[in-house]
Amino acid sequence: MxxxxxxxxxxxxxxxxxxxxxxxxxxxxxxxxxxxxxxxxxxxxxxxxxxxxxxxxxxxxxxxxxxxxxxxxxxxxxxxxxxxxxxxxxxxxxxxxxxxxxxxxxxxxxxxxxxxxxxxxxxxxxxxxxxxxxxxRGNPRFALDTSGGVTDAVFHILRNASVLQPRTDPNLVVCWGGHSVGREEYEYTKVIGYQLGLRGLDICTGCGPGAMKGPMKGAAIAHAKQRIGTGRYIGFTEPGIIAAEAPNPIVNELVIFPDVEKRLEAFVRAGHGFVVFPGGAGTAEEILYILGVLLHPSNADVPFPLVFTGPKSAENYFRQIDQFVGATLGVEAQRLYKIIIDDPVQVAREIQAGIKLVRNFRKQQRDSYYFNSMLKIEHDFQRPFHPSHENMRKLKLHRNQPRHTLAANLRRAFSGVVAGNVKNEGIREIEKHGSFEIQGDAAIMGPMDALLASFVAQQRMKLSSKKYNPCYRIVAETAA
Missing domain, CATH: 3.30.1850.10 (MoCo carrier protein-like)
Known part of the structure; x- marks a missing residue:
């Protein structure tokens, strides 16, 4: 026709x-x-x-x-x-x-x-x-009310999409970052992708524009120079975010997961090294997810290369992220990542060295290279979170809980902000009932308010509107 x-x-x-x-x-x-x-x-x-x-x-x-x-x-x-x-x-x-x-x-x-x-x-x-x-869905084979059942479902979705490839060495780098980034930061993500691609590494991102597209572009050029004709540019998305972050055409393996929680688990199960670029609330959600997983005592010995990077102009951004992590999750969480500013070669070398440790560890443990099954992910990180006004108010944002549990709840808070910013269902919820109310200990709410305010000031929250109208309200609770 x-x-x-x-x-x-x-x-x-x-x-x-x-x-x-x-x-x-x-x-x-x-x-x-x-x-x-x-x-x-x-x-x-x-x-x-x-x-x-x-x-x-x-x-x-x-x-x-x-x-x-x-x-x-x-x-x-x-x-x-x-x-x-x-x-x-x-x-x-x-x-x-x-x-x-x-x-x-x-x-x-x-x-x-x-x-x-x-x-x-x-x-x-x-x-x-x-x-x-x-x-x-509805298959008794997958007990989605258990941690193991969710992980099994993630495995099968990846396998059905032919993402899991046995008999290949670890070489998949997950790149996280904002869809709403400035030109300088976008160009930097391309250079990082280029340096990773020169070393034969493949790229996996959230599949959208900005910092998700740049690394794939850079890696594609590097792969061409190295005559690598099998370069993989994998994109993971989910129905709630796909409308706001349409997959870019460089992605040659696209997977749509049923919710953001399974999408996040797929990243950490399939990836071998992780690079985080500047972003907004969605990037903060991803950072909190991975830090929460790594803070679990069972994961203390699991090698997990994690680098935060950006151009010189992004140095203050990562200082703010680091301060927020330190203020809420502590020094132990800060030790889980390295911050490398304006040095793409060093980033690529750091990731390459880290992936070698991953390979040796999995070989010793007899774990597969293509799916990180040894990583402990509690059900708190797997249960789908619906960011309604009631659920946002009920979030437990206080220090009287294990740090990995606090990270899970902080992740949900930022997930709600993402929903209110760009997701159809979240936007309609805000239009109907007003801003989400996020409440918790003042020692946590203060740093969160400051971080979100910095995202707004740096125009990292939204592309389609010149003036950002916050979809949230921070309420700090004072100790009795």
Whole structure:
């Protein structure tokens, strides 16, 4: 079917007239790429079902996010409203399925043909939505109310996506950082990726723009120079964030996890070295997650290369992060990472040396190179957290608990801020009930308030709005 280009229309508020939008959409049909070329009648019916228990809304929203690649829009609610007429339907045919797409963002096409990387991502969405629905949810084989059951589910999602590769040495570097970064910081992430790629290391990120895209770009150039034709640029995402951080087309292995907790666990299970760039609330959430996991006594001897880095201009940012970690989780948490400023070569060497330790440790322990099964992750870090106003108020942000448990609760607080900033459901919650209230000990709330305020001042919270309106309110409780 030839593609059809058309201009969308919208009702301009208070104008009473219909005017053309400033962007264009395309109607088209595409055939599958990859493994999922056929569907059962039951699977197809679920993807078309818009009622309770159906998958159509989830599938439609994730597909739209993938097709929105390249547009500077990090507001999930705005994306869904902008392309409210978008739809995607499964067409069952004798030779397999086709996707009938209406109202897709024109930026996903070149001369009417869908960009190959985006097309691959579109079918990764189909693969993962179907797999989680059919094989994970409600399957007694996966006891999702237990730590081991969640880890098993993460393993199977990764294996189904062909991410886990045996008989290969550890070489996967996870890069975390903000989608809303300045040009200097973005260029720095590319140089880091380049230095990692020259050393034969692959990249895994949250798959979006900014500090998630830069390392992949740099590594791709380095891999080309080293004649590495099998470079891996892996992206992990989840339905809540994918609309705000559309996968960039460099990603050649995309996995959509059912929630942020399983996404975070996948990073630490699959990765061998970790680099953290400047970011906002989402990056703070990732930092708190990994520090909380590593603070558990069972993980004291597990080698885990973790480097915070950025250009000279980001030095103050990492000083603030370090101060916050010290004030809330203590010196022991600060010892779990190294801060290296404005030295990409040293970062790459540090990660490379750390990965060698990982390899030796896993070899001695007879653990696999492709999945870190020895790492202890408690269920506190695995239970999906719904950032409602009630749940945000109930967070236990006080010192009278183990440090790794405090880290888990701090992670949830920052997860709520992320939801209120860019996730469709969180934004609607804020519009309906006002700002989230985050309360706890003054000794914790003070540093948190200061850190979030620094993110706002440095414009690290949001891309799509010139003026940031906080979705949270910090309440410091005084000791009785």
């Amino acid at each position: 030839p593609f059809q280009l058309r201009a969308e229309e919208k009702l301009v508020p208070n104008a009473g007239t219909i005017q053309p939008m400033e962007y264009e959409v395309i109607d088209t049909q595409v055939s599958p790429t990859g493994r999922l070329e056929i569907l059962s009648r039951t699977e197809a019916a679920k993807l078309l079902d818009i009622g309770h228990g159906g998958l159509h809304q989830l599938y439609r929203d994730c597909s739209l996010a993938v097709l929105n690649c390249g547009n500077e829009l990090d507001d999930g609610k705005e994306l869904l409203e902008r392309y409210r007429d978008f739809d995607i339907r499964i067409m069952q045919r004798q030779r397999g399925i086709k996707l009938d797409i209406k109202g897709a963002p024109a930026s996903a096409f070149v001369d009417g043909k869908m960009i190959t990387g985006i097309r691959e991502h579109l079918f990764a969405v189909l693969r993962d939505v179907i797999y989680v629905s059919e094989e994970i």
